[in-house]
Amino acid sequence: MCQHTPKCPSADSPDREAAKVIAAHAVQGWSLLCNAVLLFEDTGEVLPDGQIVAPHRPTDTPAFTA
8 A cells, every 4th residue: 555665664563653644634633644544643543444542642651760
């Protein structure tokens, strides 16, 4: 599907959010990526197979303590 060089990561790749945006609707808060992932501004996702990925903001991870 991707015609970019280098190719965008696939929808099942851990770095799928790095794919290029091919359509966006900022008012509604979503972007369609080249790999057919629907990415929402809250970092939630809908994958091409219909699987939903819950929002995963960097603030959702525990803080690193030394």
